[in-house]
Amino acid sequence: MTRRHEGSSVIVTGAAGAIGFATCEILAREGAELLMVDIAADRLLARACELTAQGYRVVAHPADCADEIEVRDYAETAMASFGKIDGFFNNAGIEGDLAPTHEYSIEMFDKIIRVNLRSMFLGLRFVLPFMVAAGKGAVVNTASIGSERGLAGACAYNAAKHGAVGLTRTAASEVAQMGVRVNCVMPGVIETPLLVGMLEQMFDSVEEGMAKLGQVATLNRVGQPREVGDVVSFLLSDEASYVNGAKWEIDGGALATIRNDV
């Protein structure tokens, strides 16, 4: 096992969720101390306790990532707890209701943009200043394969995930010469509660949806949260020292081809 994050401190948002927690487990095993942030306080505390019980140093910090005061607060808490912020996984998100764009609830649209895009901007807005001041740091934002394609029924989610790439590229170009890298990951179809929430709305059964969506990947299966966490860990590490402003597909090959064999 590599200890590539030994001595580093990392903030993870959406840390009580599937991808967030799988990433926390990997980062903790690899030596990082963590500030775990999520709006679901009970689930977050339970997840943090799992890691504490294994001897890892983690701080659970319940917060709404779309709220300016709460985001400023989690960034300051990380500084107060660890004295520095080396890595930031800007990952919290929700799937929202599905409906065609011409029928989409305006209230739901605003909510999805708030939670999936505003929260990402706020995270950058309040964490980057500490990294810039230190002249060192790495950020990974969670985009999606929906950042590269339309996603019928999910106009707000899809627009937010396109926006995630824009935020990544712009921030990357602004802070690169100050020692800070900003990249994003584009998970494909990953087996998580968020995916199940979408499948329940799209298919007769979750199993049918899982099998069908697994076929968009040339690997012919859906992905697991750990498979996203491993790439995030790499991008946050010095091993990715020449990777900046990039979008990393973690999609089993889905975006690479138009499948004509299924």
Ligand SMILES: NC(=O)c1ccc[n+]([C@@H]2O[C@H](COP(=O)([O-])OP(=O)(O)OC[C@H]3O[C@@H](n4cnc5c(N)ncnc54)[C@H](O)[C@@H]3O)[C@@H](O)[C@H]2O)c1
């Ligand atoms: N599962 C997939 O197939 C998939 C594909 C592409 C991208 N993603 C993205 O991955 C990220 C993680 O999703 P996941 O699949 O692990 O889902 P998840 O539902 O397991 O995790 C998301 C977490 O975010 C938290 N959260 C929601 N709103 C919040 C807020 N306002 N403030 C703080 N925390 C909040 C939730 O409580 C939850 O714990 C999301 O950004 C999602 O859009 C997921």
